[in-house]
Amino acid sequence: MHLGNVFAALVAWLSARAEGGSIVLRIEDLDPRAQHPGVAETLMRDLEWLGLTWDEGPFWQSERGEVYAEALERLSEQGLLYPCFCTRADLRAASAPHASDGALVYPGTCRGLSPKEVARRSAERARSLRLLVPDAGDPAGTIEFCDLAYGPHREVLARDCGDFLVRRSDGVVAYQLAVVVDDALMDVTQVVRGHDLLPSCARQTYLARLLGWEPPQYGHVPLLVAPDGRRLAKRDRDLDLGALRKRGVHAEKIIGTLAAAAGLADPGCEASPAELVQGFSWNKVAAHHEDVIVDEVFLDGLLS
Numbered sequence: 053m054h055l056g057n058v059f060a061a062l063v064a065w066l067s068a069r070a071e072g073g074s075i076v077l078r079i080e081d082l083d084p085r086a087q088h089p090g091v092a093e094t095l096m097r098d099l100e101w102l103g104l105t106w107d108e109g110p111f112w113q114s115e116r117g118e119v120y121a122e123a124l125e126r127l128s129e130q131g132l133l134y135p136c137f138c139t140r141a142d143l144r145a146a147s148a149p150h151a152s153d154g155a156l157v158y159p160g161t162c163r164g165l166s167p168k169e170v171a172r173r174s175a176e177r178a179r180s181l182r183l184l185v186p187d188a189g190d191p192a193g194t195i196e197f198c199d200l201a202y203g204p205h206r207e208v209l210a211r212d213c214g215d216f217l218v219r220r221s222d223g224v225v226a227y228q229l230a231v232v233v234d235d236a237l238m239d240v241t242q243v244v245r246g247h248d249l250l251p252s253c254a255r256q257t258y259l260a261r262l263l264g265w266e267p268p269q270y271g272h273v274p275l276l277v278a279p280d281g282r283r284l285a286k287r288d289r290d291l292d293l294g295a296l297r298k299r300g301v302h303a304e305k306i307i308g309t310l311a312a313a314a315g316l317a318d319p320g321c322e323a324s325p326a327e328l329v330q331g332f333s334w335n336k337v338a339a340h341h342e343d344v345i346v347d348e349v350f351l352d353g354l355l356s
Contacts, residue, residue, distance in 0.1 A: 053099070053292065053293045054291060054292050054293075055284070055291040055296070055306070055310070055346075056246065056275060056276040056283075056284050056285070058098075058104075058293070058306065058310060059246075059274075059314070059344070060244060060245050060246050060273050061099065061104050062104065062310050062325060063273045063314055063337060064242075064244035064245075064271075065104045065325055066325060066328055066329055066332040067200075067244055067271065067332065067334070068242065069325075069326075069329045070330075070332040070333075073241070073242070074107040074108055075105070075107050076107070076108045076109055076111070076240055077096070077099075077108070077109035077110045078109055078111045078234060078238070079092045079109075079110050079111065079112045079113065080113050080227070080231070082224055082225060082227070082230055083224060084224070087114060092112075094294075096110065101297075102293075102307060102325070103307070103324045103325045103326060104325055108238070111234070111238065113230055113234065116230075116233075117225070119233055119237060120225040120229060120230055120233055123229060123233045123263060124181070124218065124219060124225070124229070127183060127262060127263070131184075132183055132184045132262065133181050133182065133183060133184070133218065134162065134163060134165070134181070134182055134215075135162065135170055135173075135180070135181060136161075136180045136217070137162055137173045137177050137179055137180075138158075138161050138162060138180075142161070143156050143158065144156065155213065155251060157212065157213055158213065158214030158215050158216065159214065160214060163182075163184070163215060177221075178222065179221060180219055180220050180221040181217070181218050181219040182215040182216060182217055182218065183216055183218050183259070185209035185213070185214065185215055185216070185258065186209065186210065187210055188208060188210040188211055190210075193208060193209045193258075194206065194207070194208050194209075195208075195209065195253075195257050197253055197254070197267075197270065199250065199253070199270050199271060199272055200269065200270065200272075200338070201272055201334060201338045201341045202247065202250065202272055202338070203338070205250070205254075207253075207254035209254060209255070212254065213251070213254070213255060216228060216255055218259075227252075228255050228259060229259060231243075232256050232260050232267075233263075235265075235267075236260060236263070236265040240268050241269060242268055242269045242270075243269070244270075244272075244273065245273070246274075246275050247272035247273060247274060247275060247341070249272065250270075253270050271334060274313075274314075274340070274341055275343045276344045276346050277344065277346065278346060279345055279346075279347045281343075284346055291346070293306075296354075301354065301355060303324070304323055304324055305322050305354065306354070307322075307324060307325055307328070308322040308323045309321075309350075309353055309354045311323065311328050313340070313344045313350075314336070314337050315339055316328055316333075316337070317331070320353065
């Protein structure tokens with residue numbers, strides 16, 4: 053497990069435990085590239101070593117195709133889905149990135165294709181499925197929510213993302229749909245994750261409402277970034293738990309260092325997650341919501 057993943061998992065765990073809630077463990081392995089034997093088991097062992105235990109699951113998204121297909125059918129019955137034949141290259145050529153996060157806004161290229169044109173293109177290329185969003189100016193397409201750490205947000209779907217994918221051209225259900233279905237059917241009331249996923253909230257809220265569900269509460273946490281601002285990821289193998297454990301870093305040191313970065317502990321703290329529950333507060337996380345720079349000072353504190 054990468055240190056950035058641990059950061060989000062810790063805050064999620066503390067938030068749930070502080071409210072007397074339950075932890076749901078879900079393995080999001082829809083993409084065949086993520087289905088490597090043994091990887092999920094390693095991640096679960098990492099969580100247990102850190103003291104971040106769970107109450108329900110694990111649930112495997114790769115085994116839940118039927119419930120996603122049912123949700124797609126419900127959306128189709130509402131007349132909200134249409135086939136799309138655009139490639140990534142097509143989208144980059146036709147779309148300007150949204151100013152806030154660089155994501156491409158879908159321009160509606162395939163929205164009005166005739167049945168004849170759909171049939172012609174289907175013979176040439178696999179098709180994905182997109183969800184219609186209300187036109188700009190329609191109040192139904194304006195989504196407002198209050199993030200637990202980042203506060204009030206307002207997004208106009210037509211302006212900020214456009215019609216978005218719910219199934220990829222290779223048949224894999226899109227992340228946006230899968231997590232909405234799972235959150236609802238697993239009675240998830242709070243979702244905690246990195247703030248790079250904050251722009252997903254409006255789409256997921258819209259989808260939940262279309263399917264007749266109440267969306268969960270969202271809380272986003274800062275990212276761990278390099279001094280140059282680059283987000284740390286799985287490729288930074290010196291910061292995964294396997295590498296840290298080989299260097300003799302124990303669980304309480306990792307938990308304490310990350311808790312301090314979130315404003316939930318004093319610098320230099322060493323603690324188990326259970327020892328931090330009583331002092332947890334989203335107000336503290338909100339006051340420390342800037343990205344965490346993993347520089348020499350951070351690493352010296354972690355490795356000392």
